[in-house]
């Protein structure tokens with residue numbers, strides 16, 4: 001099934017244009033404190049992945065659950081929950097897309 005791809009909200013530095021996963025306060029590249037909201041592609045690939053067995057209190061009922069560090073465009077990385085379907089496996093380098101966002105953060109699925 002084709003997955004609807006969500007964009008990722010970022011803050012773009014008004015000084016140098018560098019993008020940060022929201023929220024950003026001070027640009028690590030140029031020191032500017034001014035940012036404009038921007039949205040980048042929700043397409044990325046798995047940089048690293050793990051299964052959370054000992055979860056923070058708020059998510060204990062959901063453990064164990066898969067998480068991954070996603071490599072996005074603009075040299076950005078994001079830690080996200082993974083929606084893994086029956087028969088799918090996470091592998092470093094595999095393409096993923098953002099499929100949603102909730103209070104836990106972004107959710108990604110394999111393409």
Ligand SMILES: [Zn+2]
Nearest residue numbers: 013016027030
């Ligand atoms: Zn900057």
